Amino acid sequence: MLGQILVYVAFGLSVLSGIFYLIAKDKPGLLKLGRFAYYGMTATMLAISMYLLSNILSHNFQMTYVWEYSSTTLPLNLLISTFYAGQQGSFLLWGLMLTLLGFFLIPYLKERNYEYVTMGIFVLVIAFILLILIFKSPFEYVWETYADQNVEIGFTPKEGRGLNPILQNYWINIHPPILFLGYSAMTIPYIFAVAGLLKKDYRKWIRLALPWTLFASAILGLGLMLGGLWAYETLGWGGFWAWDPVENSSLIPWLAAVTLVHTMYIHQKTGGLIKTNFVLAFLTFIFVLYASFLTRSGVLGDTSVHSFVSPGPMIYNLLMIFMIVFLLLAVITLFVRLNKIKSPEINFKVSSKEFVVSLGVIALILVTFIVVFGTSWPIITNLIGITKSTVEVKWYNQLNLPLAVLMMIFSSLALYFSWGRTDFSRIMKKLVIGVSAGVVLAIISALMGVNQFSYLLLVFAVGFSLYVNLEFMVKNLRKDKKLIGGFVAHFGLALLLLGALASGAYSESIQVTMRNGQYAEFKGYRVEHNGKERVELEKADREKYEYNIDIIKDNDTTRVHPVAFWSEFNDMETPFFEPGVKMTPFKDIYIAMALTPHYEVKPIALKKQLSAPVSLDTTYRIKMLDFLMLDMQKGPMQEDGKPKEKMKIGTLVRLSNDKGYIKEDTIFAEMNMKTMSNDPIWYDLDSTNIQIGFMQIMPDKENLANSGALFMFKEKGGELSMPEEMLILEISDKPFINLVWIGTIFVVTGFFISLFKYMTPSQLKKAFKKDIELEKNEEISSDSV
Amino acid sequence: MNKKYLIGGLIIVTFIVLAMFSFQDNTTEFVNIAEAKASKETVQVYGHWLKDKESNYNAERNEFEFYMEDESGNSFKVLHTGVKPNNFEIAAKVVVKGHYEGDLFKSNQILTKCPSKYEGTIEELQES
Numbered sequence: 001m002l003g004q005i006l007v008y009v010a011f012g013l014s015v016l017s018g019i020f021y022l023i024a025k026d027k028p029g030l031l032k033l034g035r036f037a038y039y040g041m042t043a044t045m046l047a048i049s050m051y052l053l054s055n056i057l058s059h060n061f062q063m064t065y066v067w068e069y070s071s072t073t074l075p076l077n078l079l080i081s082t083f084y085a086g087q088q089g090s091f092l093l094w095g096l097m098l099t100l101l102g103f104f105l106i107p108y109l110k111e112r113n114y115e116y117v118t119m120g121i122f123v124l125v126i127a128f129i130l131l132i133l134i135f136k137s138p139f140e141y142v143w144e145t146y147a148d149q150n151v152e153i154g155f156t157p158k159e160g161r162g163l164n165p166i167l168q169n170y171w172i173n174i175h176p177p178i179l180f181l182g183y184s185a186m187t188i189p190y191i192f193a194v195a196g197l198l199k200k201d202y203r204k205w206i207r208l209a210l211p212w213t214l215f216a217s218a219i220l221g222l223g224l225m226l227g228g229l230w231a232y233e234t235l236g237w238g239g240f241w242a243w244d245p246v247e248n249s250s251l252i253p254w255l256a257a258v259t260l261v262h263t264m265y266i267h268q269k270t271g272g273l274i275k276t277n278f279v280l281a282f283l284t285f286i287f288v289l290y291a292s293f294l295t296r297s298g299v300l301g302d303t304s305v306h307s308f309v310s311p312g313p314m315i316y317n318l319l320m321i322f323m324i325v326f327l328l329l330a331v332i333t334l335f336v337r338l339n340k341i342k343s344p345e346i347n348f349k350v351s352s353k354e355f356v357v358s359l360g361v362i363a364l365i366l367v368t369f370i371v372v373f374g375t376s377w378p379i380i381t382n383l384i385g386i387t388k389s390t391v392e393v394k395w396y397n398q399l400n401l402p403l404a405v406l407m408m409i410f411s412s413l414a415l416y417f418s419w420g421r422t423d424f425s426r427i428m429k430k431l432v433i434g435v436s437a438g439v440v441l442a443i444i445s446a447l448m449g450v451n452q453f454s455y456l457l458l459v460f461a462v463g464f465s466l467y468v469n470l471e472f473m474v475k476n477l478r479k480d481k482k483l484i485g486g487f488v489a490h491f492g493l494a495l496l497l498l499g500a501l502a503s504g505a506y507s508e509s510i511q512v513t514m515r516n517g518q519y520a521e522f523k524g525y526r527v528e529h530n531g532k533e534r535v536e537l538e539k540a541d542r543e544k545y546e547y548n549i550d551i552i553k554d555n556d557t558t559r560v561h562p563v564a565f566w567s568e569f570n571d572m573e574t575p576f577f578e579p580g581v582k583m584t585p586f587k588d589i590y591i592a593m594a595l596t597p598h599y600e601v602k603p604i605a606l607k608k609q610l611s612a613p614v615s616l617d618t619t620y621r622i623k624m625l626d627f628l629m630l631d632m633q634k635g636p637m638q639e640d641g642k643p644k645e646k647m648k649i650g651t652l653v654r655l656s657n658d659k660g661y662i663k664e665d666t667i668f669a670e671m672n673m674k675t676m677s678n679d680p681i682w683y684d685l686d687s688t689n690i691q692i693g694f695m696q697i698m699p700d701k702e703n704l705a706n707s708g709a710l711f712m713f714k715e716k717g718g719e720l721s722m723p724e725e726m727l728i729l730e731i732s733d734k735p736f737i738n739l740v741w742i743g744t745i746f747v748v749t750g751f752f753i754s755l756f757k758y759m760t761p762s763q764l765k766k767a768f769k770k771d772i773e774l775e776k777n778e779e780i781s782s783d784s785v
Numbered sequence: 786m787n788k789k790y791l792i793g794g795l796i797i798v799t800f801i802v803l804a805m806f807s808f809q810d811n812t813t814e815f816v817n818i819a820e821a822k823a824s825k826e827t828v829q830v831y832g833h834w835l836k837d838k839e840s841n842y843n844a845e846r847n848e849f850e851f852y853m854e855d856e857s858g859n860s861f862k863v864l865h866t867g868v869k870p871n872n873f874e875i876a877a878k879v880v881v882k883g884h885y886e887g888d889l890f891k892s893n894q895i896l897t898k899c900p901s902k903y904e905g906t907i908e909e910l911q912e913s
Binding site for chain 2 (some may be wrong): 139146151205349350355363366370373376387388389391392395399406511513594596706
């Protein structure tokens with residue numbers, strides 16, 4: 001009740017704050033009220049979050065959300081993460097991150113006299129998320145959720161359903177919050193652009209939004225790659241990126257934001273591309289909304305390895321409205337002002353830096369388009385009414401590879417080009433070393449076995465880009481450290497792409513099965529299975545084993561621990577697996593695991609009227625006819641009134657061979673009533689040395705009459721061979737995978753360096769002066785017309 | 786014609802043409818098993834696992850064999866290269882990707898869908 005009231009209060013305050021901010025033109029009093037309402041909303045938002053968290057921590061399973069995603073067995077860090085494990089909580093986290101960002105945004109805007117309207121649009125976004133929380137509340141009680149099922153008011157489930165074991169990992173404390181902070185920051189370029197249009201300011205907003213766009217790109221980029229690292233470390237499909245719709249939908253806004261960073265940069269230097277900046281700033285946020293629509297509305301249901309919920313038409317419609325409202329707001333404001341925007345007719349010469357950077361921007365836009373199109377394709381097929389289909393992973397790789405080559409070449413060339421016009425004769429000489437670096441790297445990789453032309457081309461571009469950016473990094477480090485952000489980021493991107501190519505296209509793998517004590521050879525490594533240890537014994541809800549896999553080369557042994565994890569979450573039916581990874585500087589040895597039982601003699605499970613060959617002599621067949629449960633019919637009690645511990649059961653079978661032998665008989669067993677397992681009374685198969693045992697009833701939960709029986713076989717006098725566990729290991733190497741992680745660090749660092757460059761007051765003042773001059777000039781020129 | 790538009794336009798047009806040409810070969814249709822039989826191409830079939838019928842993993846050949854029923858209610862045999870996927874037992878829906886050959890569907894990728902575990906159900910609530 002309290003939680004829901006707080007959500008209403010926060011929603012009310014957000015609407016109030018939005019209205020004040022939107023009508024506060026030249027009225028500092030109203031601006032102040034808007035700010036107060038915002039602070040009030042912030043406090044309420046914090047209260048809402050604390051309230052949910054306290055309910056999670058105190059295991060209040062009366063709340064459906066708490067019951068659905070947490071349990072008393074979770075450790076504190078995982079318990080906290082269940083805050084955002086479900087949809088409602090993740091909307092709350094999104095709203096909370098936005099609110100907190102606004103807290104930093106207000107002083108920034110106040111200082112620059114840009115608070116009016118801008119904050120109004122920002123609060124509107126938060127209001128929308130609060131609206132979703134009103135309709136899909138994390139504070140619903142179980143008797144409200146299941147109102148039509150007669151759950152009595154006050155009912156408290158004893159235990160929560162718990163968190164999906166796949167997610168039970170410290171990464172869940174890191175990756176989602178960063179991702180949501182990135183998503184939230186992506187709102188900021190949008191609100192600046194809309195505010196700019198409404199305030200008839202067509203340039204200043206670009207400078208103001210640039211540091212925030214850099215921040216958003218850095219954080220979302222980091223979040224994306226941490227997700228990749230998480231998948232690589234614990235999911236066991238061997239890569240860090242799979243072009244899955246869920247990954248793509250976060251990549252799309254990032255690509256748009258990075259494109260925007262570049263067009264903002266061109267604008268800074270030339271004063272041009274104003275309309276392009278507007279459109280890209282809009283797209284960045286619209287793509288965030290599109291991403292949340294794709295991943296939360298259930299539209300991509302059967303096309304992704306991620307599990308989606310169908311949240312019902314309510315959330316679908318709300319997210320659709322969310323997207324349409326903010327799209328319309330952008331489109332309408334842009335159209336109203338379109339004629340007023342006077343972008344100076346800057347003539348990009350082919351030999352100018354701005355032109356080369358623009359080409360890179362075109363490549364980026366094409367990449368964005370490819371990912372948007374590919375991800376949306378299943379929806380598009382639905383809309384245009386053709387057979388539903390999905391896009392293959394290799395389509396993304398094929399098309400993005402040449403674009404990546406172009407991006408790296410353009411971004412490196414641009415460094416040598418001058419704004420306005422470039423004297424080619426002067427730069428040709430400078431290019432020689434960079435091009436040679438590319439050629440050398442390509443030759444080295446060719447010697448190492450890279451034999452595809454397109455890959456060699458990529459390696460060349462990487463080499464070229466690495467050298468050029470390094471050269472400029474070193475040169476500028478002495479002059480002004482703050483200038484090197486772009487070089488650092490591009491250097492990182494080149495590393496990342498090289499790592500992606502090497503670890504993706506040149507990973508080799510073998511599949512082996514082994515029992516305890518066995519080993520396999522892989523590329524000079526000996527991979528040994530040396531048993532397993534049960535871990536986390538104190539936790540009753542799981543059976544978790546760490547396997548001891550030794551990876552031996554020469555005299556060096558590394559032990560890795562792939563994990564098999566049976567959890568009550570899925571009734572211990574199938575285990576969850578985690579891979580074991582041996583990390584070395586130049587390549588990882590990656591071991592993904594699965595299990596299968598191994599029988600010396602194959603057991604046979606039969607349903608009524610089905611038959612199968614007898615395992616030790618396949619000229620015989622066994623057919624199951626029926627069960628005999630004479631003891632069962634006498635009731636579960638013994639004659640002296642005590643419950644029976646054992647019960648004799650039988651199964652009627654027909655035994656036959658291909659020489660005309662047919663016999664119908666009953667095979668008996670004593671069933672232990674506690675464990676439901678059988679002690680077989682071994683049945684001799686006529687004129688053979690084979691004995692048949694009725695091991696177990698295989699119950700059919702839906703229709704007990706359809707239950708089956710499990711038979712095992714052994715030789716007379718021999719021992720019954722028990723199943724042995726076999727590991728199925730996929731052993732692969734991941735050459736230069738570390739370049740991916742190192743590259744990411746460079747890219748993110750690069751963004752942050754540039755961010756600080758634009759955040760320094762002197763830089764901003766300089767920028768403002770330029771803006772004011774430009775605006776004056778425009779006024780004069782339009783007056784004279 | 787301005788040279789810069791020519792260069793920019795050329796890049797865009799080249800890629801859109803390239804994307805369109807490579808698109809056909811790089812999409813996989815969702816079909817039912819009858820259509821899969823007729824097409825021989827790589828397709829995806831949506832359905833569920835027939836738990837009653839036999840299923841078997843062959844460790845030496847790394848092949849997993851099982852029976853499925855598609856959305857139109859027709860059952861068929863699947864030979865999947867690879868291990869039985871995680872969560873296969875609890876998957877409400879299964880998507881197999883591959884092609885039809887001989888009398889079985891040769892799959893090289895299985896997606897399992899377990900939506901039932903994501904949100905609670907009344908049955909689970911009553912059990913607790």
